[in-house]
Amino acid sequence: MPELPEVETVRRGLEKVLVGATLSHIDILEDRCFDGEPEYATGATIESLDRRGKCLRLVLSSGWSMLGHLRMTGQMIFVAGSGEREGGGHPDDSLHASLPHSHTRVILEFGDQGTLYFNDQRKFGYLKLVRSDDLNSDSFWRTLGPEPWDEAFNAQMLRDICQRRSGSTIKSILLDQKVVAGLGNIYVDETLFLSGIRPKRKAGRISKKALGRVVEHSREVLERGIAFGGVSVSDYVNAEGLRGTMQQQLYVYQREGMPCKVCETPIVKIVVAGRGTHYCPTCQK
DNA sequence: TGCCCCCTGCAG
DNA sequence: CTGCAGGGGGCA
The missing domain is CATH 3.20.190.10 (MutM-like, N-terminal)
Known part of the structure; x- marks a missing residue:
């Protein structure tokens, strides 16, 4: 994807x-x-x-x-x-x-x-x-919303959106291309893992400080994705027809039942916003 | 704002 | 053979 x-x-x-x-x-x-x-x-x-x-x-x-x-x-x-x-x-x-x-x-x-x-x-x-x-x-x-590295994407802006859509899950907000452009199912799951937030958490119940972490971790995981040439779990290849290697770096995506790389708790898979969603029940609250 | 649909290959 | 994979358009 x-x-x-x-x-x-x-x-x-x-x-x-x-x-x-x-x-x-x-x-x-x-x-x-x-x-x-x-x-x-x-x-x-x-x-x-x-x-x-x-x-x-x-x-x-x-x-x-x-x-x-x-x-x-x-x-x-x-x-x-x-x-x-x-x-x-x-x-x-x-x-x-x-x-x-x-x-x-x-x-x-x-x-x-x-x-x-x-x-x-x-x-x-x-x-x-x-x-x-x-x-x-x-x-x-x-x-399209701002690029993730655009200063317009920040804790305050994300908090405003989360207040307005307080009943939505944080995952559905991050998947919305009008909020921030470029995140999809894989990188949202990874961002929320690094941020310690469960994908199903209601947006209105996340502190501004935590949302600031979401902003920072989204940038971090996207930069890592670029550095490793992208995630190739199905069809994705680059302009030369070669696969990326970011899939080896993932903490939760497609790791259902496998031990969390941080705490060894088995990774759980659920459906959120209509998408297959992975998280660590210990690292994420 | 959430759910169905588009489409195809492949896991179960 | 059914259903799942999921980005985004379109609809209620």
Whole structure:
């Protein structure tokens, strides 16, 4: 499940190879995964790549931007070189030999530079063209809350929201992209573990001081996620098609029944906000 | 503001 | 073969 660290890892990988490259052709294999007129993008050069929360953005020289969202099972894999790749025995070849495959939804061709494959098993993800001077026309981009490192995301702000939605669980608030952009199921569970707060706790019953810890720990766990190249528990891979290693660092997510890494109490799994939720009943109150 | 839905592969 | 995985849109 790509969340902020996974999308940032992809962004960094693509930035190295795509800036300055010219988009020569777009091949749409699955209509529902592409929105917009391809001719607004073809022939354009990639000027830069940025990201808001889990949403990736390619800034094009044509005045349009291509937004990309991986949702649950999306991948964006770049393969350098044109159709006939050089050096037949290169170790990377086995990795990309199968591209495109049955899950490939959109292919972005960059002439001799290479090819970007947008794969998505479940077709929830998408690429979308939006005018760069009118990003707010995108209903999702427009409503995104601050980046986790933005000073606008702080204890006071989180407390205000928790007071207003005092009956909600802290987990559902942190999952809300309008509150803070980029946290998802995995990193919320990890953040709440580090903060010593049970995911089901009512938002209105958490002190401002504790919410300050939530802010700090969310940043910490997201930074760690980026440092380890993201969590690969299912389909996630980076722009080179390689898996991340953050899954080995997780304290609670997908560790049901396994001993807590801090106190050895078995990790418990429940459902909160409609999501599979993991926590340590001893470390979290 | 919470719940169903979108979609597919795979665990049980 | 059923149901679960879960980001976010749409609805009551």
